[in-house]
Amino acid sequence: MTLVRNVIRKGYQVAVVTCLGLAVIAADISPTQAQIRPESFADLAQKLSPSVVNITTSQTITEQSPGLSPMIPEGSPFEDFFRDFMDRQEGEPRQRRAQALGSGFVISADGYIVTNNHVIEQADEIMIEFLDGSELPAELVGTDPRTDIAVLKVEPAAPLPFVAFGDSDLARVGDWVLAIGNPLGQGFSVSAGIVSARNRELSGSYDDFIQTDAAINRGNSGGPLFNMAGEVIGVNTAILSPNGGSIGIGFSMSSAVVSGVVTQLREFGETRRGWLGVRIQPVDEGVAEAIGLDEVRGALVADVPPGPAADGGIEAGDVILTFDGREIDEMRELPRVVASTQVGKAVRVIVFRDGRTRTLSVTLGRLEDSSTTEVETDEETGKVTAPEQAEIAGMTLMGVTAEMRQQYDIPETVRGVVVTDVDETSDAYTRGMRVGQVIAEVGQRSVAEPADVVSIIEEVQAAGRKSVLMLVRDGGAPRFVALDLDE
Numbered sequence: 001m002t003l004v005r006n007v008i009r010k011g012y013q014v015a016v017v018t019c020l021g022l023a024v025i026a027a028d029i030s031p032t033q034a035q036i037r038p039e040s041f042a043d044l045a046q047k048l049s050p051s052v053v054n055i056t057t058s059q060t061i062t063e064q065s066p067g068l069s070p071m072i073p074e075g076s077p078f079e080d081f082f083r084d085f086m087d088r089q090e091g092e093p094r095q096r097r098a099q100a101l102g103s104g105f106v107i108s109a110d111g112y113i114v115t116n117n118h119v120i121e122q123a124d125e126i127m128i129e130f131l132d133g134s135e136l137p138a139e140l141v142g143t144d145p146r147t148d149i150a151v152l153k154v155e156p157a158a159p160l161p162f163v164a165f166g167d168s169d170l171a172r173v174g175d176w177v178l179a180i181g182n183p184l185g186q187g188f189s190v191s192a193g194i195v196s197a198r199n200r201e202l203s204g205s206y207d208d209f210i211q212t213d214a215a216i217n218r219g220n221s222g223g224p225l226f227n228m229a230g231e232v233i234g235v236n237t238a239i240l241s242p243n244g245g246s247i248g249i250g251f252s253m254s255s256a257v258v259s260g261v262v263t264q265l266r267e268f269g270e271t272r273r274g275w276l277g278v279r280i281q282p283v284d285e286g287v288a289e290a291i292g293l294d295e296v297r298g299a300l301v302a303d304v305p306p307g308p309a310a311d312g313g314i315e316a317g318d319v320i321l322t323f324d325g326r327e328i329d330e331m332r333e334l335p336r337v338v339a340s341t342q343v344g345k346a347v348r349v350i351v352f353r354d355g356r357t358r359t360l361s362v363t364l365g366r367l368e369d370s371s372t373t374e375v376e377t378d379e380e381t382g383k384v385t386a387p388e389q390a391e392i393a394g395m396t397l398m399g400v401t402a403e404m405r406q407q408y409d410i411p412e413t414v415r416g417v418v419v420t421d422v423d424e425t426s427d428a429y430t431r432g433m434r435v436g437q438v439i440a441e442v443g444q445r446s447v448a449e450p451a452d453v454v455s456i457i458e459e460v461q462a463a464g465r466k467s468v469l470m471l472v473r474d475g476g477a478p479r480f481v482a483l484d485l486d487e
Contacts, residue, residue: 038228041178045190048230050131050161052223054182055102055115055138055152057123103181103223104128104152105232107262109159111136113152114262115222116237117143120150128154131188142265147206148237149258150222151265163224165262166231168254171195171210179214179236179252181223191215193248200251202238205335209251210234216250225252234258260340274341275367276314277307279478282331283319286431286482290469291444292355293319299331301351302471303478312362314351316471316478317444321357322350339367354444390450392457393483394426395419395433397450408436414473416440417450427484433472440478441471461485 038044102119106112113128120126126138138152154160171177175195183189193214200209210225216236225234234252264271280299288296298319304310314320320328324347328334341347343366350359390397397417404410404418416438422429439447442456460468466486472479 038176041190041192044178044226044228044230045180048163048178048224048226049180049188049190051106051163052131052180052188053104053106053113054129054187055104055119055222056099056127056129057102057120057125058099058127059122059124101182101185101219102221103219103236105224106160106162107164107232108162111154111156111160112141112266113138113154114224114235114258115150115152116235117145117148117150119222120152126152128152129187130160142269142271144261144265144271146271147253147257147261149235149253149261149265151262163226163230163232165255165259166227166229166233168208168210168233168256171198171227171233171254173198176228177210177212177214177233178226178228179212179216179220179223180226181216181220181236183215183217183219185219196249201332202251205332206257206339208254208257208336209237210254212250212252213248214250215246215248217246231255257336271368272343273339273367274343274345274364275308276334276338276362276364277305277309278314278320279303279305280320280331280334281479284482286467286484287469287480290465290467290482291317291319291352293352297321297327297329298352299328299334300480302480308362308365312349313360314349314362315353317441317469317480318351318353320349320351322348324348338364388450389420390454392454393485394423394428396421397439397453399449400438409475410436410438411475414438414440416447416473417453428481431481431483433481433483434474436474438473439470440473441469443468444471457485 100119100123102115104113104115104119107114120140121143126140128136128138130136136154136156138154141151141153143150173195177193177195179191179193181189191214193212195210196213197211200211201207202209210233212225214225216239220236223236224232225236227233233255235258236250236252238251239246240249240251261271279302281302283293283296283298283300285296287293287300298321301309301314301316301318301320304314304316320334322328323334323337324341324345326337328337341364343364346361346363348359349362350357388399396419398404398420400410400416400418405412408418410418419433419435419437419439422433422435439453441447442453443460445452445456447453447456457468467482467484470481470483472481
């Protein structure tokens with residue numbers, strides 16, 4: 001029940017470990033003034049521990065019997081007997097019970113409990129143990145695998161002690177935090193540390209992890225990360241470790257993400273995220289210079305399949321600067337902001353296009369209702385591009401032919417010019433240009449033959465620009481490349 005993923009960070013290979021009971025802590029504290037190290041965490045731990053629970057899950061696993069392989073000499077009088085016996089025994093399935101441990105915390109007096117999805121995933125039975133040793137069975141209310149959050153419900157005979165979510169956005173690097181959980185099955189263990197970093201991203205579009213050096217181990221998963229006000233600012237989820245044990249690098253999903261997910265799971269039993277319907281990529285210095293954007297910020301729209309964004313007038317090549325009144329400084333901020341916005345809401349989106357900003361109105365759809373498959377577009381009609389050739393910026397370009405479509409697996413719906421060779425010492429190669437890719441746009445203008453590319457690049461250079469933005473399709477998937485023309 002343990003998941004290990006290799007991650008490379010600054011040349012060191014480590015493992016991101018999440019498990020039924022592996023936790024991470026990351027915290028920060030809400031006061032705006034510098035915190036003074038407390039003489040003791042005892043009062044806070046005593047106050048908060050009754051709201052933290054141990055979670056034991058069990059499930060029935062069916063395994064295929066491996067059978068035995070006795071060594072019977074060929075020709076032995078017992079050979080047929082043993083073969084018949086083994087044929088009857090081999091392959092008969094057998095069942096066994098598997099258990100796993102984790103942590104959680106109570107968020108309401110009537111028995112709602114928050115934990116990690118991977119703690120209770122595929123469990124047949126879920127048992128909750130409280131600080132006083134009492135136990136209650138729990139029912140699953142809802143899960144959200146995208147953020148690894150689950151909500152459970154128990155039916156207590158009396159109101160339960162509970163804790164509330166705090167504002168994780170107020171946490172600062174260096175703030176004290178407290179983690180309480182069930183590490184290695186020891187139960188109700190407390191550890192303290194500081195917020196080591198903020199806004200960490202591991203693998204998901206909605207990741208907003210708090211990194212902490214508080215000691216966490218297997219069994220802490222799903223447990224709370226508290227600030228010094230006793231508020232939950234994170235749910236312990238994962239650690240970085242070369243061996244599966246704590247080395248002081250843990251991650252807790254921020255309450256800014258978790259609180260909204262929990263609200264939806266309690267209300268609907270599922271998440272209902274807003275859906276914009278764009279494919280995006282980061283804005284770097286080259287992209288900003290190429291399109292005339294003064295600052296390196298926002299989310300660059302690489303593609304707009306049919307959906308809310310297309311209906312609202314967003315186009316490929318736009319840079320989304322503001323969404324529903326919130327500034328988008330980095331690409332990774334946009335998915336979280338969109339997901340937290342109400343489905344069906346008409347939002348104002350400010351984009352940068354053709355050297356100026358434009359304000360658009362987009363009515364959001366629901367992410368869970370959107371298709372996850374590529375949407376095919378109608379095939380364009382017109383003349384077949386002639387296979388003429390041009391060399392520019394370290395690339396050799398040719399018009400698309402039927403043979404090239406077959407050779408490089410270029411979809412029929414993709415139009416542009418094909419890269420047939422790339423100088424490995426060129427900026428184009430450094431920025432990921434490879435043989436077989438198709439350049440569909442240059443300077444946000446469609447190109448149909450190599451001469452179009454040469455003409456547009458010459459115009460850009462004549463205008464004094466140091467780079468040009470190209471829309472490149474690799475197997476149909478779009479991305480923008482800011483090509484340096486200053487070589």
